[in-house]
Amino acid sequence: CLRPDTPHVVLELIGEQGSVKSTTQRFLRRLVDPNQADLRSAPKSVEDVWISARNSLMVSLENLSHLAPAYQDALCVLATGGAYTTRTLYTNTEETIIELRKPIVLNGISVVVTAQDLLDRCLHIDLPVVKHRQLASEIDSLFDNALPKLLGALLELFVRVLTALPDVHIEPEQRPRMADFALLGEALFKVQGRKEGAFLDLYNDKRKQGVFRTIEASPVGAAIMSHFGGMHRRWDGTLSALLVLLEPYKQHSEAWPKTAKGLGDALRRVAPALRQIGFKCEASDKT
Numbered sequence: 001c002l003r004p005d006t007p008h009v010v011l012e013l014i015g016e017q018g019s020v021k022s023t024t025q026r027f028l029r030r031l032v033d034p035n036q037a038d039l040r041s042a043p044k045s046v047e048d049v050w051i052s053a054r055n056s057l058m059v060s061l062e063n064l065s066h067l068a069p070a071y072q073d074a075l076c077v078l079a080t081g082g083a084y085t086t087r088t089l090y091t092n093t094e095e096t097i098i099e100l101r102k103p104i105v106l107n108g109i110s111v112v113v114t115a116q117d118l119l120d121r122c123l124h125i126d127l128p129v130v131k132h133r134q135l136a137s138e139i140d141s142l143f144d145n146a147l148p149k150l151l152g153a154l155l156e157l158f159v160r161v162l163t164a165l166p167d168v169h170i171e172p173e174q175r176p177r178m179a180d181f182a183l184l185g186e187a188l189f190k191v192q193g194r195k196e197g198a199f200l201d202l203y204n205d206k207r208k209q210g211v212f213r214t215i216e217a218s219p220v221g222a223a224i225m226s227h228f229g230g231m232h233r234r235w236d237g238t239l240s241a242l243l244v245l246l247e248p249y250k251q252h253s254e255a256w257p258k259t260a261k262g263l264g265d266a267l268r269r270v271a272p273a274l275r276q277i278g279f280k281c282e283a284s285d286k287t
Contacts, residue, residue, distance in 0.1 A: 007080045007121060009181055013107040015127035021107040022062050024127065027143055028105060031150060033057035042067075046074045050084040053102045064108040072115040078102050079121045114217035116273050119210045120177045160191045170200065176207065207276075214273045219256045220263065221270040223249035224279060236284075239263050 011028075013021045022039055029038045039062040043049045049071065053059050059078060067075075074084070081101035088094035106112060113122045165187040176182050185199035215221035223246040228235065237245075239260035246263075250256055257263040264283070271281040 007178060007180065008078075008101060008103040009178065010075060010079050010104040010106065010113065010118060010122040012111070012113050012122055012124045013105070013127055014109070014111055014124065015107075016109060016129060018129050019127040020130050021127055023139065025060060025062060025105050025107050029058060029060050030143070030147070031154065032103070033060075035060075042071075046070050047084070047086060049074045049078070050098045050100065053078055053100050054098055057102070059102050059104040061105075062107050064106055064112045065110065067106075067112040067114075069115060072113065072118045075104055076115065076118040076121065079104055079118075111213050113210070114214055116211075116214050116269070119214055120207070122210065124206060124210055157188075157191070161187045164190050174200065176200075176204065211273045211276045215270060215277070218266065218270045218273075219251040219253060220246070220266040221274060222251075224270075224274065228279065239267075 013025055015021050026038045029035065033056060035056060039060055040052065042061055042064055043052060049059070059075070077084075078100060079102070081099075083097050083099040085095055085097050088096045111124070113119055113124070161184065165183065168183050168187045168190060170179070170182060170186065182200055182203060185203060186196070189199040190196070215225060226249050227246060243257065243260055243263045255266075257266050267281055274281055
């Protein structure tokens with residue numbers, strides 16, 4: 001973390017069975033925050049997320065198949081920096097406050113990060129299937145022998161990046177939401193001999209790919225893409241009329257809005273993602 005107020009990034013490792021997601025994540029954590037339990041299963045409650053983070057330098061969850069909205073909100077706050085409050089045990093009015101900012105690594109076969117706020121803080125990496133395997137003991141031995149050199153190389157690279165960072169500039173209109181991270185990435189590419197703007201192009205491309213996942217996870221977003229995709233024209237109307245128009249694409253789930261107000265709320269949540277792929281949603285006057 002460059003500054004106490006700099007947000008952390010969520011790393012999401014995705015791959016089918018046999019792509020060594022857990023092994024990769026375990027080695028990454030051993031480089032940053034060795035722990036008795038380097039990999040942990042999904043917590044049972046949001047409170048458990050904060051308690052686990054309180055006792056680690058890094059949040060590391062594996063084999064996730066789904067992250068409920070409440071968990072995604074909690075991880076978003078953890079990455080950016082925030083607080084969780086709960087009533088202190090055996091008291092009526094006392095409050096316990098946990099204030100944290102932590103880096104996060106997740107892995108799973110399918111994509112679990114779908115909330116737009118968390119997606120903006122996420123780096124998504126697809127791991128290939130390993131074709132030639134070695135024994136776990138051999139891999140562990142190789143890693144243990146290489147660990148001092150790996151740590152030294154990472155620290156040396158970090159020093160070079162910090163030296164180059166003051167000379168890196170991104171125009172204000174080109175800065176993504178995680179602007180500090182983008183600057184750090186540009187400095188990293190610079191010391192590696194990559195051209196200016198290469199990291200930003202790659203980062204924006206990854207973010208755009210993630211936007212489609214967000215929209216597909218939203219019943220309203222998916223319905224809008226299905227109905228209006230390829231039309232290249234403007235549509236004006238009321239939320240009630242739009243709800244009727246999208247009825248053929250209705251998904252039988254609790255997430256589908258039942259009223260015009262519900263549709264308006266859903267549109268406000270998915271509008272930033274839709275805007276990035278060419279759908280501009282604007283609310284007119286109340287009348």
